[in-house]
Amino acid sequence: MRVPANVPTRALAAVDGWAVAADMVVGAAPGAPVFLAERPAAVEIGDAMPDGTDAVLPPEAVAEAAGFVEISAAAGAGEGVRPAGFDGEAGAVVLAAGRRLTPLAAAAARSVGLAEAVVRRPYVRILVIGDGLEPQDVTGRLIADLVVARGAELDRPAALADDPAVIAGALAESVADLIITVGGSGVGTTDRTLDGIGLAAASEVLAHGIAIAPGETTALAMIGDAPVLVLPGRPDAALAGFLLVGLPLIDRLAGADPALPDLGLPLAGKVSSALGMTELRFMALENGQAVPLAASGLPLGRLGRADGYLVVPARSEGFPVGALAGIYRLPGGRSW
Numbered sequence: 316m317r318v319p320a321n322v323p324t325r326a327l328a329a330v331d332g333w334a335v336a337a338d339m340v341v342g343a344a345p346g347a348p349v350f351l352a353e354r355p356a357a358v359e360i361g362d363a364m365p366d367g368t369d370a371v372l373p374p375e376a377v378a379e380a381a382g383f384v385e386i387s388a389a390a391g392a393g394e395g396v397r398p399a400g401f402d403g404e405a406g407a408v409v410l411a412a413g414r415r416l417t418p419l420a421a422a423a424a425r426s427v428g429l430a431e432a433v434v435r436r437p438y439v440r441i442l443v444i445g446d447g448l449e450p451q452d453v454t455g456r457l458i459a460d461l462v463v464a465r466g467a468e469l470d471r472p473a474a475l476a477d478d479p480a481v482i483a484g485a486l487a488e489s490v491a492d493l494i495i496t497v498g499g500s501g502v503g504t505t506d507r508t509l510d511g512i513g514l515a516a517a518s519e520v521l522a523h524g525i526a527i528a529p530g531e532t533t534a535l536a537m538i539g540d541a542p543v544l545v546l547p548g549r550p551d552a553a554l555a556g557f558l559l560v561g562l563p564l565i566d567r568l569a570g571a572d573p574a575l576p577d578l579g580l581p582l583a584g585k586v587s588s589a590l591g592m593t594e595l596r597f598m599a600l601e602n603g604q605a606v607p608l609a610a611s612g613l614p615l616g617r618l619g620r621a622d623g624y625l626v627v628p629a630r631s632e633g634f635p636v637g638a639l640a641g642i643y644r645l646p647g648g649r650s651w
Contacts (some may be wrong), residue, residue, distance in 0.1 A: 328360055332372050334358045335372055349386045350386070435570045439494075444499040487538075492541065500533060529556075533547065578644070585607075597623075
């Protein structure tokens with residue numbers, strides 16, 4: 316997004332006072348005034364500067380004196396003036412491609428005359444898989460809320476039985492930029508999601524089992540041109556799989572730049588990790604520190620304490636107490 320034309324298009328007064336040419340009042344002072352034959356033009360904030368003027372004197376700097384105008388203050392060129400292009404120069408970038416259109420960025424665009432922006436909002440379909448589950452299943456609703464918080468469009472989650480044929484049929488009917496399944500990603504006798512994907516036309520499983528913790532049974536597949544993210548049913552594993560794999564997918568589909576940590580905070584506790592696994596650790600923010608929560612198996616009741624998360628790279632064994640760590644904010648979480 317670029318500024319279409321200089322804003323403002325011409326120089327404006329930035330303060331109330333008198334518009335003058337700076338070179339006509341050089342050296343003026345209360346004890347050594349400069350005299351002009353004509354009174355300068357009075358201007359208020361936002362007025363266009365008269366031709367031939369480039370500075371604004373304060374109101375008290377101009378007075379009548381024996382048929383002349385007495386100037387008792389000097390001003391440098393540009394003093395008290397908002398020059399043409401001050402708010403935005405023609406052609407300047409307001410928001411680069413790939414940057415998120417935040418309320419502040421939208422306000423900046425409107426301030427320079429940009430009323431519209433082209434954005435990508437990926438359309439996401441969520442399938443909650445497991446006998447007896449409803450669309451409002453807790454884990455499925457959690458992922459749905461995070462999808463919306465990331466700025467994607469979402470179809471209402473659908474509940475499916477652990478039946479490969481039913482799963483394949485639902486996948487075939489899903490018209491979306493990204494399909495996310497929740498549940499049935501393991502290797503147990505009731506974990507049938509991958510079997511269902513295998514039955515779907517134009518399907519390909521890219522990976523089943525990813526070196527992330529929690530969320531080891533997360534899988535990636537394709538149905539035609541649409542990626543399919545297969546998440547475990549356990550809340551902490553599903554959440555980790557979504558944050559580590561799903562968010563980058565949504566950002567990529569939206570044309571957004573890769574996300575960076577939102578805040579650097581000292582760790583209130585040691586974080587240990589196994590080499591070879593990318594580990595996600597949920598964090599609570601307390602007294603200016605990041606407090607690590609349990610490494611795995613966190614129930615939703617305790618996950619509710621999480622304000623953000625730390626990603627421990629596969630090549631790292633963790634971080635000591637007090638280490639400065641890059642913490643990501645949970646989508647839709649409280650402001651820091």
